[in-house]
Amino acid sequence: MGVRGLQGFVGSTCPHICTVVNFKELAEHHRSKYPGCTPTIVVDAMCCLRYWYTPDSWICGGQWREYFSALRDFVKTFTAVGIKLIFFFDGMVEQDKRDEWVKRRLKNNREISRIFHYIKSHKEQPGRNMFFIPSGLAVFTRFALKTLGQETLCSLQEADYEVASYGLQHNCLGILGEDTDYLIYDTCPYFSISELCLESLDTIMLCREKLCESLGLCVADLPLLACLLGNDIIPEGMFESFRYKCLSSYTSVKENFDKKGNIILAVSDHISKVLHLYQGEKKLEELLPLGPNKALFYKGMASYLLPGQKSPWFFQKPKNVITLDKQVISMSSDPESRQEVPMCTDPESRQEAPMCTDPESRQEVSMCTDPESRQEVPMCTDPESRQEVPMCTGPESRQEVLMWTDSESRQEIIMYTGHESKQEVPVCTDPISKQEDSMCTHPEINQKLPIATDPEFKLICTNPEIKQEDPANMGLEIKQQVTMVSDTEILKVARAHHVQAESYLVYNIMSSGEIECSNTLEDELDQALPSQAFIYRPIRQRVYSLLLENCQDVASTCPAVKEWFVYPGNPLRHPDLVRPLQMTVPGGTPSLRILWLNQEPEIQVRRLDTLLACFNLASSREELQAVESPFQALCCLLIYLFVQVDTLCLEDLHAFIAQALCLQGKSTSQLVNLQPDYINSRAVQLGSLLVRGLTTLVLVNSACGFPWKMSDFMPWNVFDGKLFHQKYLQSEKGYAVEVLLEQNRSRLTKFHNLKAVVCKACMKENRRITGRVHWGSHHAGM
Numbered sequence: 136m137g138v139r140g141l142q143g144f145v146g147s148t149c150p151h152i153c154t155v156v157n158f159k160e161l162a163e164h165h166r167s168k169y170p171g172c173t174p175t176i177v178v179d180a181m182c183c184l185r186y187w188y189t190p191d192s193w194i195c196g197g198q199w200r201e202y203f204s205a206l207r208d209f210v211k212t213f214t215a216v217g218i219k220l221i222f223f224f225d226g227m228v229e230q231d232k233r234d235e236w237v238k239r240r241l242k243n244n245r246e247i248s249r250i251f252h253y254i255k256s257h258k259e260q261p262g263r264n265m266f267f268i269p270s271g272l273a274v275f276t277r278f279a280l281k282t283l284g285q286e287t288l289c290s291l292q293e294a295d296y297e298v299a300s301y302g303l304q305h306n307c308l309g310i311l312g313e314d315t316d317y318l319i320y321d322t323c324p325y326f327s328i329s330e331l332c333l334e335s336l337d338t339i340m341l342c343r344e345k346l347c348e349s350l351g352l353c354v355a356d357l358p359l360l361a362c363l364l365g366n367d368i369i370p371e372g373m374f375e376s377f378r379y380k381c382l383s384s385y386t387s388v389k390e391n392f393d394k395k396g397n398i399i400l401a402v403s404d405h406i407s408k409v410l411h412l413y414q415g416e417k418k419l420e421e422l423l424p425l426g427p428n429k430a431l432f433y434k435g436m437a438s439y440l441l442p443g444q445k446s447p448w449f450f451q452k453p454k455n456v457i458t459l460d461k462q463v464i465s466m467s468s469d470p471e472s473r474q475e476v477p478m479c480t481d482p483e484s485r486q487e488a489p490m491c492t493d494p495e496s497r498q499e500v501s502m503c504t505d506p507e508s509r510q511e512v513p514m515c516t517d518p519e520s521r522q523e524v525p526m527c528t529g530p531e532s533r534q535e536v537l538m539w540t541d542s543e544s545r546q547e548i549i550m551y552t553g554h555e556s557k558q559e560v561p562v563c564t565d566p567i568s569k570q571e572d573s574m575c576t577h578p579e580i581n582q583k584l585p586i587a588t589d590p591e592f593k594l595i596c597t598n599p600e601i602k603q604e605d606p607a608n609m610g611l612e613i614k615q616q617v618t619m620v621s622d623t624e625i626l627k628v629a630r631a632h633h634v635q636a637e638s639y640l641v642y643n644i645m646s647s648g649e650i651e652c653s654n655t656l657e658d659e660l661d662q663a664l665p666s667q668a669f670i671y672r673p674i675r676q677r678v679y680s681l682l683l684e685n686c687q688d689v690a691s692t693c694p695a696v697k698e699w700f701v702y703p704g705n706p707l708r709h710p711d712l713v714r715p716l717q718m719t720v721p722g723g724t725p726s727l728r729i730l731w732l733n734q735e736p737e738i739q740v741r742r743l744d745t746l747l748a749c750f751n752l753a754s755s756r757e758e759l760q761a762v763e764s765p766f767q768a769l770c771c772l773l774i775y776l777f778v779q780v781d782t783l784c785l786e787d788l789h790a791f792i793a794q795a796l797c798l799q800g801k802s803t804s805q806l807v808n809l810q811p812d813y814i815n816s817r818a819v820q821l822g823s824l825l826v827r828g829l830t831t832l833v834l835v836n837s838a839c840g841f842p843w844k845m846s847d848f849m850p851w852n853v854f855d856g857k858l859f860h861q862k863y864l865q866s867e868k869g870y871a872v873e874v875l876l877e878q879n880r881s882r883l884t885k886f887h888n889l890k891a892v893v894c895k896a897c898m899k900e901n902r903r904i905t906g907r908v909h910w911g912s913h914h915a916g917m
Contacts, residue, residue: 137315139365140395145315145341148396152345156326158308158336159216165308166217175219176326177302179312180280180287181294183328184272186313190807194250194260194656194814195856196822197269200803203279203851210283212333218308222280223298224273226289226633227643228651228699231434235367236651236699237707243267243654244701251658251816258813270655270667270823271830275850277636278833282846289636293367293438295320300441309340316366318343319357319439350403355447358439359410363402363423368435377424381405414447619648619683619694625727638837639830644682644696649710651699656823659703663782664820666702667827670779674831676716677749678838683715684727720748730840742842749835750775755896762892765847769795770889772828772848774896777904784907787821790862792889793875795853796882797862811860818863822856829854867907 145152162174189205190198213220228236246267253261280287290297295312299320302310309324310317317325318341330339347354363378365371378398382388385401410422419425425432433449440446620626626645633642643650655667679696697710705711718724725741747753750771762770773791777783832848846852862875876882894904 137317137366138319138361139371140399141315141318141361141364143393144396144399145318145346147393148399149346149349152349153327153339153341154345155337156340158213158218158326158338161308162216162218169306172306173219174217174308175221175305176213177298177305177307177310177323178220178222179294179298179310179314179317180222180224180276181273182312182314184268184276185266186328186331187276188268188272192260192857193266193269194254194819195811195860196656196819196826196854197272197850197856198806199275199849199851200798200801200806200855202272204803206276206279207283209333210280210285212336216336220285221301221307222277222285222287223294223301224277224287224289224636225294226291227647227649229293231431231438232293232367233699234370240654240701240707244659244703247654247656248659250656251660251819254814254816254819258815260814267654267656269826269856271826271850274639274830274833278845278849279851281636282849287636289633291630291634296438296441303441311338316361316439317341318346319361320441321354321357321439321444322441350400351407352403356406358436358446359406359419359448360399360403361439362432362435363406364399366435368438369432373428373432374424378402419448618646619696620645622684622727625731628731632837639833641682641834641837644679648683648694649697649699652701652827654701655827656819657703658816658820661817661820664817664824665780667824668698668700668702668705670776670824671828671831672698672713673716673751673779674749674775674835676713677718677751678835679713680715680717681724681745681749681838682727718748718751719753720745721753724748738840739842742840746835746839746842747771749839751778752896754899755892758892758896762889764844765852766795766885766889768832768843768848769853770892772825772832773893776824776828777893777897778900778902781902783904785904786866786907787863788890788893788904789872789875790818790821790859790866791825792886792893793862793866793872794855794859796885796889797875797877797879798853798855798858800879801855801858806855806858809857809861811857812864815860815864815867818860821863822854822859825854825859826850 158176165174166172187205187209188202190201192198210220246265250261250265250267253265277287277289288297295314295316298310298312299317299322301307302323303321307323309326310322311326311328311331313328321343325341325343327339327341332338343354343357347357350360352360362369363374365373378401381401381404382398385397385404387400387404388397413422419432420429423432436446436448618626620629626642629638629642629645632638640650652668657666658664675696675698680693683693683696693715695712695714698713699707699710701707720741721744722741725738725745729738730742730745744753744756747756747759752759752771752774755774759767759771769791773788777788829848829850832843833845836843836845836848865875872886873883876886897904
């Protein structure tokens, strides 16, 4: 992640950029400087998953009780010293970063193949050097943190931008993560999660001002450097020959530095000694070999500019019409204009004043704090970067516009900030959620978001004064408003649940019609077990039919949803186009307005009917309702799995049920000490398959208006990887049910009841669950 080669450069070539700091001391200093303001750290949660997952076992499907306990300890440690944490998760993959996403997924596939080869050879878990995070970890971490009372948010674009923006605008203590992009953003201090010692709260602060001092650059130059080196938007190979030219003319090559380190120094030297000479006089395309990649390069540069920030590397001249990728905005050039222009930006990026500020903090000079000396060092600033940019709107609209033009592609690009109108929408939330029944994008942001502010909306906003302009003469690319759902009120509700991390994939389906699922521990050589992507696809198809309501009558005319799901044999060159599948709900499929907005008690029955219809289990409603919590959802999932996959046998069912029952009576320490006799590759795949099923339950429950409590299918309540593995091995060897249940008689009754519910429901679908001896190991999967 981040800028190519920069992490290694900072660690080996410029270690002085890294300073040991203590969060407790930093928090005390922050409180003294901003009395009454709680020191806040913005956490890039996706960067922290590996750090948080401390259990020794990771191969069996996840040690979720242990993981939940580790998260609780993490939160408690910061809370004890008065530090507030704000957690951000990636909410979607931006199109510009899809290639990089695919590249990483394919690399993960190769790692997974090596993992299964190791398991089959050694019958044990590989070492930590082959560690692969358990399936669903990011999804369930959101809900774990919310259960722990933490403010948890899901991004509407790449999370690192929203993290950097939030940290800057809310005067945060810093950002906790592991991504060199945070060295490039001009935002609050950046702290390393990998270097964090939780006991002492010591970690490493990476100072971008010291980095600039080492490279002879200004902070405003860092986005240019990042793009020339390569990042998640700019492919590393795009400027490879340029970098080697810089290296060949670089006269200060350090013999004790590695090649990548010298390349970074050489490119920085070229920026400071050559490009700076023409800054403001020539366009970058005249100074750099951009070729056909100009638009992508400028977009990569712009991706580092936070709301209200400007770059001295762009020609800034106002235009009437501006377009950025999917967004199209027409703005008045009349300075007296009072017309409001709908803005298509992320909610976090609307705050123009940071929280808890003082007169000094309103200066435009970013500060780097040295925790030891307590002195603040003004950042290096290019005088030209302080140039004022002409405003394209009137003072009442309070929108700041930054623009440059790509002369050949005739694209005009804008960076902007602004406010929006206030509007409230009632919503139906998860029964266990503590959120209020109103649409709010952030607990600390009181503005209610109108739907037109969604970046997924492709709006064409016009001004009467410029209607006669020829779009072709201005480079205007007219794009129609495209969303998968036309009901804007429903879309607002979906957006609210998405931002508050209360749902999973629902908003992505409704807004862009594009979703993704990362790698799962699946054995590509095991032909008997289909990939989870295919097993759960019919459920997703019925969810698509529910969410895309205009598809319910004529499914064949409904647009397909783009699925970027990783499974063995999928090269990910393009998404799978998956069409909605009609489902049968008793009494007819209710509308989303009924499921989401109607608060009448009797609607809860219709929500449950709809959820069961997504699993095609409407006929088993009575049997499932008789099952006690939290086993209802688990039984629903098991019935679906055993109907879909005919290679699942009675021994598998016994293991799934036994582990869920035994889990209820075990402490975290007991689970820590549990050790399966050996590791079985099929059991590894079954564990991941069940966890992916639990994430599918989160999707369905969200789409249906939360008929079940989310806690009922959180894995720490119904699944433990090592415990399941132990029960699987015992069941495979033919151990009696009493042994699987650890000689606990009360569990025996529950076991037979749950088994009866699953077997009876499967028989309704003509699926008889038999023991493995009835079909043999040669049986091919369906």
